[in-house]
Amino acid sequence: QVHLVQSGAEVKKPGASVKVSCKASGYAFTGYYIHWVRQAPGQGLELMGWIDSSSGATNYAHSFQGRVTMTRDTSISTAYMELSRLKSDDTAVYYCARYVNSGYSGYDIWGQGTMVTVFS
Amino acid sequence: DSVMTQTPLSLSVTPGQPASISCKSSRSLLHSDGTTYLYWYLQKPGQSPQLLIYEVSNRFSGVPDRFSGSGSGTDFTLKISRVEAEDVGVYYCMQSIEPWTFGQGTKLEIK
Numbered sequence: 001q002v003h004l005v006q007s008g009a010e011v012k013k014p015g016a017s018v019k020v021s022c023k024a025s026g027y028a029f030t031g032y033y034i035h036w037v038r039q040a041p042g043q044g045l046e047l048m049g050w051i052d053s054s055s056g057a058t059n060y061a062h063s064f065q066g067r068v069t070m071t072r073d074t075s076i077s078t079a080y081m082e083l084s085r086l087k088s089d090d091t092a093v094y095y096c097a098r099y100v101n102s103g104y105s106g107y108d109i110w111g112q113g114t115m116v117t118v119f120s
Numbered sequence: 121d122s123v124m125t126q127t128p129l130s131l132s133v134t135p136g137q138p139a140s141i142s143c144k145s146s147r148s149l150l151h152s153d154g155t156t157y158l159y160w161y162l163q164k165p166g167q168s169p170q171l172l173i174y175e176v177s178n179r180f181s182g183v184p185d186r187f188s189g190s191g192s193g194t195d196f197t198l199k200i201s202r203v204e205a206e207d208v209g210v211y212y213c214m215q216s217i218e219p220w221t222f223g224q225g226t227k228l229e230i231k
Contacts, residue, residue: 047219105159105174108171110168110170
């Protein structure tokens, strides 16, 4: 079974950083990109960027450039998303998702989401 | 950037009746490789989103055939031929021509 399992909920103060992990299982981790999508409370979906799990190459959405860093550790099939200089409006559920582009395309597997609360 | 505009933002449907959601892009989603990268996702209450339709009209594995997608260029539609109770949630269209963007979502509820 293919899974993405994310780390647990976080509570952070404004100005701090948060690092969310996304552990893959059941497939060849380096064969796919991992994308990060966030959802503020009661709001829609917002793409933050992605990482090529094989090369480590990244592409960040304009609104997150300078504050987000996506990395991966292929030895443990885990991707990470770190967001710095947190603000209250970064309070959201953060999802990782596997992007497929072979035979079919799209986000076929999603993590369960990680709630990040920024609270002073 | 492609702005994705969904209509309606909410709809209430009687089980067994059809439903339709429109998604309009501010620019053509036809990629230079000939593929139109338009997707539909459903986020059921309390769950992560799930892929329904990829590349405009292809149902993802396991998606019931009551779901269908159509459209081209800038105008796209998701149709549910006969709504069931399990179809409740928020439907999002998404395009993947850089920069990737989601529609604002359409909430489907059952009457």
